[in-house]
Amino acid sequence: MPDVVRTEFEVRWGECDPAGIVYHPAYLDWFSVARMHFLQENGISYMKEFHDRGIVVVVLEAQCQYRKPLRAEDRVWVEAWWRHLSRTRFGFQYRVINAAGEVCTTGRTEHAFIDLHGKPLNLAKRDPDLWRRVQQIPVRGEWNS
Amino acid sequence: MPDVVRTEFEVRWGECDPAGIVYHPAYLDWFSVARMHFLQENGISYMKEFHDRGIVVVVLEAQCQYRKPLRAEDRVWVEAWWRHLSRTRFGFQYRVINAAGEVCTTGRTEHAFIDLHGKPLNLAKRDPDLWRRVQQIPVRGEWNS
Amino acid sequence: MPDVVRTEFEVRWGECDPAGIVYHPAYLDWFSVARMHFLQENGISYMKEFHDRGIVVVVLEAQCQYRKPLRAEDRVWVEAWWRHLSRTRFGFQYRVINAAGEVCTTGRTEHAFIDLHGKPLNLAKRDPDLWRRVQQIPVRGEWNS
Amino acid sequence: MPDVVRTEFEVRWGECDPAGIVYHPAYLDWFSVARMHFLQENGISYMKEFHDRGIVVVVLEAQCQYRKPLRAEDRVWVEAWWRHLSRTRFGFQYRVINAAGEVCTTGRTEHAFIDLHGKPLNLAKRDPDLWRRVQQIPVRGEWNS
Numbered sequence: 119m120p121d122v123v124r125t126e127f128e129v130r131w132g133e134c135d136p137a138g139i140v141y142h143p144a145y146l147d148w149f150s151v152a153r154m155h156f157l158q159e160n161g162i163s164y165m166k167e168f169h170d171r172g173i174v175v176v177v178l179e180a181q182c183q184y185r186k187p188l189r190a191e192d193r194v195w196v197e198a199w200w201r202h203l204s205r206t207r208f209g210f211q212y213r214v215i216n217a218a219g220e221v222c223t224t225g226r227t228e229h230a231f232i233d234l235h236g237k238p239l240n241l242a243k244r245d246p247d248l249w250r251r252v253q254q255i256p257v258r259g260e261w262n263s
Numbered sequence: 264m265p266d267v268v269r270t271e272f273e274v275r276w277g278e279c280d281p282a283g284i285v286y287h288p289a290y291l292d293w294f295s296v297a298r299m300h301f302l303q304e305n306g307i308s309y310m311k312e313f314h315d316r317g318i319v320v321v322v323l324e325a326q327c328q329y330r331k332p333l334r335a336e337d338r339v340w341v342e343a344w345w346r347h348l349s350r351t352r353f354g355f356q357y358r359v360i361n362a363a364g365e366v367c368t369t370g371r372t373e374h375a376f377i378d379l380h381g382k383p384l385n386l387a388k389r390d391p392d393l394w395r396r397v398q399q400i401p402v403r404g405e406w407n408s
Numbered sequence: 409m410p411d412v413v414r415t416e417f418e419v420r421w422g423e424c425d426p427a428g429i430v431y432h433p434a435y436l437d438w439f440s441v442a443r444m445h446f447l448q449e450n451g452i453s454y455m456k457e458f459h460d461r462g463i464v465v466v467v468l469e470a471q472c473q474y475r476k477p478l479r480a481e482d483r484v485w486v487e488a489w490w491r492h493l494s495r496t497r498f499g500f501q502y503r504v505i506n507a508a509g510e511v512c513t514t515g516r517t518e519h520a521f522i523d524l525h526g527k528p529l530n531l532a533k534r535d536p537d538l539w540r541r542v543q544q545i546p547v548r549g550e551w552n553s
Numbered sequence: 554m555p556d557v558v559r560t561e562f563e564v565r566w567g568e569c570d571p572a573g574i575v576y577h578p579a580y581l582d583w584f585s586v587a588r589m590h591f592l593q594e595n596g597i598s599y600m601k602e603f604h605d606r607g608i609v610v611v612v613l614e615a616q617c618q619y620r621k622p623l624r625a626e627d628r629v630w631v632e633a634w635w636r637h638l639s640r641t642r643f644g645f646q647y648r649v650i651n652a653a654g655e656v657c658t659t660g661r662t663e664h665a666f667i668d669l670h671g672k673p674l675n676l677a678k679r680d681p682d683l684w685r686r687v688q689q690i691p692v693r694g695e696w697n698s
Contacts, residue, residue: 131280131444131454132288132437136335136604138281142612143585146578147422154421154481164421165481169571177577181616187671190281191444191455236622276589276599277582281459287467288440291433292567299566299626309566310626314426322432326471332526336589336600381477425566426573426625433567480571 121256122199123156129192139187145223146180149212152198153227156210160255167248172234173241178207182225186216193217199258205242205249206231211261266401267344268301274337284332290368291325294357297343298372301355305400312393317379318386323352327370331361338362344403350387350394351376356406411546412489413446421480429477435513436470439502442488443517446500450545457538462524463531468497472515476506483507489548495532495539496521501551556691557634558591564627574622580658581615584647587633588662591645595690602683607669608676613642617660621651628652634693640677640684641666646696 127148135141154164168175188194194216201209207230214223231239242249272293280286299309313320333339339361346354352375359368376384387394417438425431444454458465478484484506491499497520504513521529532539562583570576589599603610623629629651636644642665649658666674677684 128441130437130441132286132440134281135276136279136281136283137609137611139611141277142615143277143578143581146581147420150422150578151418151420158481163481165479169480174572176572176574176622177619179616179618180577181614183614184612187611189455190459191448191453273586275582275586277585282464282466284466287470288433288436291436292565295433295567296563296565303626308626310624314625319427321427321429321477322474324471324473325432326469328469329467332466334600335604336593336598421570422576422578424571426569426571428571431567 119160119255121258122197123152123159124195124197125152125155127151127194127196129188129190129194131190134190137187139189142182142184145182145184145214145225146227148196148214149180149182149198149210149225149227152196152212153210156198156200157255162248162251162255171245173239173244173248174232174234175229176232177227178230179228180225181227182223184223186220186222188214188216188222194222199261200255201226201257201260203252203255203257205240206238211258264305264400266403267342268297268304269340269342270297270300272296272339272341274333274335274339276335279335282332284334287327287329290327290329290359290370291372293341293359294325294327294343294355294370294372297341297357298355301343301345302400307393307396307400316390318384318389318393319377319379320374321377322372323375324373325370326372327368329368331365331367333359333361333367339367344406345400346371346402346405348397348400348402350385351383356403409450409545411548412487413442413449414485414487415442415445417441417484417486419478419480419482419484424480427477429479432472432474435472435474435504435515436517438486438504439470439472439488439500439515439517442486442502443500446488446490447545452538452541452545461535463529463534463538464522464524465519466522467517468520469518470515471517472513474513476510476512478504478506478512484512489551490545491516491547491550493542493545493547495530496528501548554595554690556693557632558587558594559630559632560587560590562586562629562631564623564625564629566625569625572622574624577617577619580617580619580649580660581662583631583649584615584617584633584645584660584662587631587647588645591633591635592690597683597686597690606680608674608679608683609667609669610664611667612662613665614663615660616662617658619658621655621657623649623651623657629657634696635690636661636692636695638687638690638692640675641673646693
């Protein structure tokens with residue numbers, strides 16, 4: 119089970135703005151793709167094991183630092199790893215790397231488990247088996263980049 | 264009850280692409296906003312009266328003709344009207360007009376009512392009262408622009 | 409040089425709407441990705457050989473038929489091919505295929521070459537070498553699906 | 554010249570995700586709309602006075618805290634104000650307020666002026682007149698919400 123999962127992206131024309139570079143909210147969308155991929159690579163389908171069973175993962179906070187702009191057709195990799203994990207919350211950290219190996223963007227997101235009524239949810243109580251599997255995924259922790 | 268509803272938009276920076284003009288899929292998004300506004304102006308909230316009661320409106324077909332490009336900060340109006348309406352399907356037509364009164368874009372969408380299991384739905388059977396109200400909205404019909 | 413190019417997509421969470429399915433304008437965005445990939449697979453970078461040299465490809469018309477909805481994490485392939493090609497215009501056709509081999513969506517787009525002032529452009533005159541290379545890409549033509 | 558500018562939004566269907574709530578990157582897009590509106594209300598068109606004259610405003614950092622989810626058709630107001638302003642950089646702060654007056658989301662963005670080659674730009678040197686006008690806009694500063 120990998121502690122860091124890399125997802126490859128080719129920048130889409132429609133992700134760029136009139137300045138010719140990736141429109142800054144698009145990075146949060148990439149982080150979202152990277153999170154789902156992180157779970158998949160660790161054996162968990164967000165759609166089947168969370169969404170379809172009424173376990174909602176909400177975003178509490180998101181932040182992003184933009185260092186180098188990217189443009190359409192650029193190939194990049196988004197690295198995602200867990201900063202922390204508990205029964206009720208977790209945090210992710212991300213780096214966007216270009217083909218030259220440069221860090222173009224860094225980011226973090228904080229999340230909570232809630233139910234379909236918007237109430238906070240303890241994953242270990244709600245679904246002990248899923249919690250057991252989620253717990254096996256390594257938490258890399260804080261990492262300065 | 265108006266047969267044509269105008270929705271005002273100010274083009275967003277993020278709706279434009281590296282060519283500096285509105286990215287073409289954004290018009291379909293505006294049409295979607297214009298449809299919901301068309302219903303609202305005719306006394307119907309899509310969220311409360313369709314979505315929340317398990318009546319889904321799907322898109323069967325969409326088309327768009329692009330005549331004049333638009334750019335960020337441009338002010339435009341999207342006109343929407345019903346081309347046809349039945350118990351199971353309906354069609355919309357749209358025109359995007361700029362501040363000079365020019366038609367910049369035209370489009371059409373076709374829709375069907377379905378239930379939460381994806382099955383076609385007869386609105387008159389499923390919700391006679393809603394159908395009665397929907398029927399009162401004037402159908403302008405085909406209109407060449 | 410392939411006459412049909414397949415691009416793989418994994419449906420993103422952010423491409424889906426509150427009905428839980430891909431929001432219909434997203435397909436036009438996929439077609440745009442598929443077009444750039446079609447050119448790449450045929451040896452042409454849109455960014456380097458069109459965009460950076462002031463040759464703009466605009467969309468004149470787009471249409472899409474939606475047959476089967478898709479949801480986040482679904483894996484699909486968008487096939488793109490040329491319906492026609494001339495010195496001033498070209499047309500694409502698309503099919504979206506799911507993992508079961510079903511056609512979920514079909515579409516078409518029509519395009520013209522213009523310059524940075526918005527004037528129509530004859531590619532053979534503006535850049536004979538690029539036109540020669542573009543012409544070598546096979547045109548599959550109209551294809552009912 | 555207002556130090557806080559309110560921009561009204563009606564949440565779009567296409568801005569929401571399969572959880573039925575606004576997809577979190579959409580807030581950064583609203584902040585971008587709110588910034589342009591903030592300048593407009595203070596007599597400056599970003600497109601005409603920055604973009605068209607080769608002065609690019611890039612995003613260095615963005616962050617957002619999500620307190621209360623929103624859904625399609627909700628009416629909200631985004632308040633935007635300047636946290637700080639210098640010849641080379643500025644920062645914005647934002648609050649998203651719903652119809653009940655509740656703060657649903659807060660955020661910040663940091664920006665720099667650059668030229669078309671990506672080099673940092675001193676606005677007072679590059680365009681003293683524009684800088685004079687920009688300086689007249691009141692800076693509200695840090696504000697806890």
